[in-house]
Amino acid sequence: MLAFKLAFKNLMGAGLRTWLNVSVLSFAFVIIVFYNGMIDGWNRQSRIDTRNWEIGDGQYWHPGYDRLDAYTINDAHQVMSDEILSDVKNKNLAPVLIAQATAYPLGRMEGVLLKGIDPEQIILKLPSDKLKPSDDHDYAIIGKRMAESAKLKMGDKLLIRWRDKNGTFDAREIEIASIFKCDVPNVDKGQIYLRLDVLQKMMGMGNEATLLVAGNGFQTRNLKNWDLKNSDFLMSDIDRIIQAKKAGGSIIEGLLLIIALIAIFDTQVLSIFRRQKEIGTYIALGMTRPQVVGIFTVEGAAYSILATLLGAAYGIPLFMLIDKLGISMKAARTTDLPVAEKIFPYYSFNLILITIIIVIISATIVSYMPARKISKMKPTDALKGKLA
């Protein structure tokens, strides 16, 4: 306790030097929390969006289906059992049939995926209810990215050509019933959503599906001839991207922290040389060398405590403002990553606690290193202020 009292007294007495170090360290602290908060916010947002728009609470795949291998699509379809159909009816499962096709927007040719979806499903956020039944029209919904790349708008007609299950080419015109805005590119880019029954008919695949999306009311169990893919598997790509981003970010954070710690180390080294008489006086007054080392170490560690407080003083209002406004990520939306137009950072208690612990431990270590020199100092030399 005495060491803390004396250390804080000395820090306050050091004035501007203390506040310069504290400012640099608090800046590093705020940036680390902010950057990690951004990544966590993005992670959270993209996981929620991916879950809501694409994967639900897990999926069941046809055993031959591989989402990364387009060659598997042709053969990856099978009839849904009565058990599955019952879950579909109860809105616990949403079947999706996938087929490859070619679209001809404005006379151009573009490879697309046709996805048949139950118009009454409520598991995914796709506006499937816009896929109205009609005898003379086949309605489709597409995402904003697809609409932009194909220069399509609501009400436009689009010619598509496909091969049915027998390999026979067929073509027809579909009408764009709705354009939805979605932050998950996998759901949007190069994809056209049709009514499931329409696509089944087009393909000659009555009552068949490629995959089943489970809703939160679905009791996860093994379904015969369907492979269960859980959320962890389906989100593994996002996890990998987030990890890569975090690793990249940690280099910047590390550099910032190192700059701040060098400042503390430098100050401590200077302090120990400049304050030799003071060290000698402490010893003459009856302090043991470990006690003096303790004062200097606590002084260094106290920088991090002050930096935490200072960081909180300007960081909390700043974070609250960012939380309100969000950070625009328009540039990142051109990539295939699920990124919302605005990211709202997420600051978890763990993130803040871990950052505080890292900052305090590193500041303590860099303060202890030069302070160890005191224990080798002769009190008589220290009192004379002799440079060792």
Next chain:
Amino acid sequence: MENDAIIKIENLIKRFPVGKTEFTALKNVNISFGTGEFAGLVGPSGSGKTTLLNIIGSLDSPSEGEVIVLGKNVSLLTHKQSAVLRNRHIGFIFQTYNLLPVYSVYENVEFALLLQNMSGSERKKAVMAALEWVGLTEKVKSRPSMLSGGECQRVAIARSMVKRPEIVLADEPTANLDSSNSHNILQTMKNLNRELNTTFIFATHDEKVMKYLNRIISLEDGKVVKDLLMPDSKN
């Protein structure tokens, strides 16, 4: 004097390494100090005064011989035991005051008591009493930078006396002070010596100090050349 000796030095030799050779700062020193003495180690620079004072204060250790302070052989003390000896029984006064610059007068004086885990109210009482001895009760909140040299040395005296030590070691306490301040400081210490029966040992070559001493031990080249009692000292 020998009977109630609180410091007993026998055959003390102190050597310092100088490059590859050694320099002998104290050569076979034999002296003792009794309770309540107001004694001085006098001699030119390099005669070994400060070295002897540092060894008595267990800031340094003998190369050979024995130094017994309050019944404890300083050569055999651990760092921690030395620290306890200095904290509880020995007060130091330095030529350059060595006050802690970021602390107030009150806090500088209080410092030694903080190490003794004394309660707040006891500390306050002791600090105010010490500041009263030196006449600085009105400057409790001042920082050392706001004080004159004489006032700084008074704070240093209060700091050394606040714990009521048996021994006070003063290394050239008047070297940075003018004549009037020197006399005031010495008078203060003399009064404390009389009132509290504290043993004061000075290292000095200041004539003003010598006038106050009851005993003058002259050192030359690390040897005691004279040890005189001064019955005619001031007060």
